Amino acid sequence: MISKDHIIKRFVSYVTVDTQSDPNSKSTPSTKKQWDLANKLADELKTIGMQDVSIDENAYIMATLPSNVDHKVPTIGFIAHFDTSPDFTATNVKPQIIEYYDGKDIVLNAEQDIVLSPDYFEDLHLYKGQTLITTDGTTLLGADDKAGICEIVSAMEYLILHPEIKHGTIRVGFTPDEEIGRGAHKFDVKKFGADWAYTMDGSQIGELEYENFNAAGVVVKVKGKIVHPGYAKGKMINSMYIAQEFINSLPRMETPEHTEGYEGFFHLCSIKGEVDETQLEYIIRDHDRGHFEARKEVMKKLTEELNAQYDREVITTEIKDQYYNMKEKVEPVMHIVDIAEEAMKQLHIKPLIKAIRGGTDGSQLSYMGLPCPNIFAGGHNFHGRYEYVPVESMIKATEVICKIAELTAKKA
Secondary structure, X not given: OOOHHHHHHHHXXXXXXXXXXXXXXXXXXXXXXXXXXXXXXXXXXXXXXXXXXXXXXXXXXXXXEOOOOOOOOOOEEEEEEOOEOOOOOOOOOOOEEEOOOOOOOEEEEOOOOEEEOOOOOHHHHXXXXXXXXXXXXXOOOOHHHHHHHHHHHHHHHHHXXXXXXXXOOEEEEEEOOHHHOOOOOOOOHHXXXXXXXXXXXXXXXXXXXXXXXXXXXXXXXXXXXXXXHHHOOOOOXXXXXXXXXXXXXXXXXXXXXXXXXXXXXXXXXXXXXXXOEEEEEEEEEEOOHHHHHHHHHHHHHHHHHHXXXXXXXXXXXXXXXXXXXXXXXXXXXXXXXXXXHHHHHHOOOOOEEOOOOOOOHHHHHHHOOXXXXXXXXXXXXXXXXXXXXXXXXXXXXXXXXXXXXXXXXXXX
């Protein structure tokens, strides 16, 4: 039985280390403070008895739990990231432990009147009677993805202490900079040496995901002409008005706030505008590859039409693909999803198989040759002050890791 107190102590020791990543940095990891937890994790893996523990010049951590069976078993991996999102402060995290949650409002910060309420965050109703770890309302928590880190380390420790659980070789990988889209960029798949892996980076207990968005980033630059406004008739071209035409020409209801499930979208992330030049930054998302390509064509066609309308190049549009739907790479090896699903069922967890409305390191890794579905880590309300994680969900995720290892050995 995995100790609740042990899980809490380990998790708290991780989230109180600030590891926020920085999208404006060109280094890897993008912030020096990520090294604080990276070095701690490498030491901890050695302490619990993992073999071949390494940490490279970019803070990527790998370790091995050797097989304890005498027959050939596929090498599997478990991966999580130790950085936290730049969306909200992660400095001076003060976790709060809520024992036997009563199903009512949780006052995170009385002084600032910050309340975590089930009236707004309905998922809280799922965890009545359980132990929750929350923020103090002034920072994020970091369960994304330090819950995943905690679960993997705890599972490896449990397997080491319980050799009666038979398993093949298991590889562990911890990455920096996932939150800024670079977690897999310098991951050495060949060195990792697994046949397949799982990221422990989902949310609600039971989540099992092998589909994600196809993704592209778009930069639209609009050129105008600045002339003294008192003498501008027939001469001034206000780039912000042309940019507004571009914005209004895209499907208004195909935006994040109007879509769900498998529906894709165009998302305007930022506008920087003056008369002379305006820049728009978009992201394009769609689960269907054909629809994804069609969305890119819509933006290209709109650019051509506006340039023709103004009889000169007033708009340039740069589109860069970011990642693709890992479904294409996982479906040919669906047994790896089946094993995870069976593990959950044997532990009396209802599998929630759904598509990710986002990306994951697993997507990039799948296209790098390491098929990598995503499994729940247990947290909710990521990237903000209302983030929380039920301890019981972390324990169950730890048990799922152990069960996957056991089932893989049995099925070999």
